[in-house]
Amino acid sequence: MKKEKILSTLEEIKVISDPFRFKILVLFNRDSDALTVKQMSVKLNEVPSKVHYHVKELERIGILEIVETKEKGGIMEKYYLPTAEVFKIKKDIGIQDEPEYKQVSENIILTMHEDFTEAMNQKNNDGMRQLNYGMTYLTDEEAEKLGELIAEFMKDKNVRENTKPYMFGYALFRK
Template sequence: MKKEKILSNLEEIKVFTDPFRMKILFALDEAPMTVKQLADMLGEIPSKVHYHVKELERIGVLEIVDKKEKSGIVEKYYYPTAESFRVEKIIMKEEGWQEHIGNLKDTAFRNASEDYRDYLSKKKDDDKEIFNYGVIHLTDEEFDELRKKIEELLEKSDKRKDTKAYTYVMGLFKKYN
C-alpha cells in the first residue's frame, strides 16, 4: 500500500466523493473484505456495493489484494491502494471541483457524526476521547504552523500492533461575523 494517492482529475474526484463510496472506504479501514462482507456490514445488497467497489477500483482507490476459492466461487478481497488520498492542486482550476470537495466535506462530517453516535452507544469508562469546539484566534503564521504540526502528526500515524484506531474530524476555517 502506498502512503498517498493523488486524485489528479475531476472524474476521480467525482467518483471518490460519493457518500456511499466513502462509507465503503471507511469500512475497509481495518482489513480487506469481499463485496459480500461489505454489503453485510453496510446493510446493503451486494449488487449495489459491487457497482461502487468497481468504480473505486477503476480510479485506483481500491484494489484486489487477495483471492480465495470457496465452494467453487472466487472471493475477491478489496483494500485501499493508499493510506491517504489528496486532490492535486491543478484540479482546482477545473470547473465544478468545488461542488465535489464540498460533498467530500459533508460526507466526512456525516460519517464522523455516525461514528461518534456509535462510540457513545458503546463507550467504556476507560475510553479516551478529545472533543473540542470553539473559536481560536491565530495570525496567518500561527495558522500555517498549526497546519504543519497536524500534517506531521498525521504522516506519523500508521497501523502498528500497539495502536488503536481513532476517528478524527478537524476543520479550521475563517469565522465571519
Template sequence: MDPYRLDILETFYKQNKPLTVKLVADALGETPAKVHYHVKKLEKNGILVLVFTKEINGILAKYYEPTAENFVMRNRDKKLDSQMNMYLRNNIESVLDKEFNETKNLFIKSLRECPEGERFEGHFASERVYLTQEEVKEINEFLHRFSRVDETLKEDKNRKEYQFLYTILEILDGIDDQEDE
C-alpha cells in the same frame, strides 16, 4: 469523495483485512450489486486493489483492500467548473458532517452513560495555532500512527477503545471576515 464510497472504505478499515464485495455488502446491510458498482469505481481510481481470488463453492471470490492507510481530500484543480466545484464541496461537507456527528454522538453517549460517581474521561480541544508546513506534516504523521485499527490490540486487557478524530486545516485569509457577514 462520494459519501457511500467512503462508507465502503470505512468498512475495509474497520475489518482490517481483505474483503469481498459480498462481505462489504453484508457489513453495510446492502445488496452486493450496489456495493460492486462502487468497488469497481474505487478500484478503477486506484483506491482499492484486488489482492487475491479464492474459489468458494464454484464461485470465484475477489478480495480487495485499500491502497493506502488514509486519503487526503484536496481540490487542486482551479479550472473546475462551478457545478463540479459545488458537487465536490457538498460531498466534502457531507463526509465531514457525518464523521463529526458520529464522534459527537459517541462522546455525548459516553458522557450520559457514565455511571454516577464514576470518572468520565474524554478530551476535546479546538485551538488556532501557527505552524509551518513541516510541522503540519510531522503532526499528521504522528497522529496517523495511532489512527490505524489493529484488531489484535482488542485482546490486550490493558487497552480500552477510544474514538479518535482530528482535523488540521489551513485558515484562509479573510475566512473570519466572511463568517461574520
C-alpha cells in the same frame, strides 16, 4: 499499501466524494482485514450489486485494489483493501473555482460530518472519542502552518506495537 495517495484530478475527487463510497472506505478503518463485496454489503446493510458498483469505481481510480482471490463453491471471491493509509487532495489542481469542485468539496465535508457524528454517538469500549470544532482567527500563513503541523505529526503514524486505529479528519476553510 502505500502510506498516502494524492488525488489530483477532479474525476478522482468526484469518485471519492460520494457519501456511499466514503462509507465503504470507513469500513476499512473499522476492520483492517481485506473484505469481499459480499462482506461489505452485509456490514453496510445494502444489496451486493450496489456495493459492487461503488467498489468498482473506487478500484478504477486506484483507491481500492484486489489483494487476494479465493475460489469458494465455484465462485471467485475477490478481497479488497485500500491502496493507501491516507488519501489527500492535491493542494492546487487548478479547478477550485469551478462550481463542480465546490459541490464535491461540500459533499466531502458533509459526509465527514455525518460519519463523525455517527462515531460520536456510538458507545466506544475504551471511551476515547473526541470531536472539536469551532471558529478561530488566523492569517493565511498561520492557516497553512497549521495544516503543515498536522500533516507532519500524522505522517509517520503507522501500525506499531501498542497502537490502536483512530479515525481522523481535518478541515480548515475560510468562513
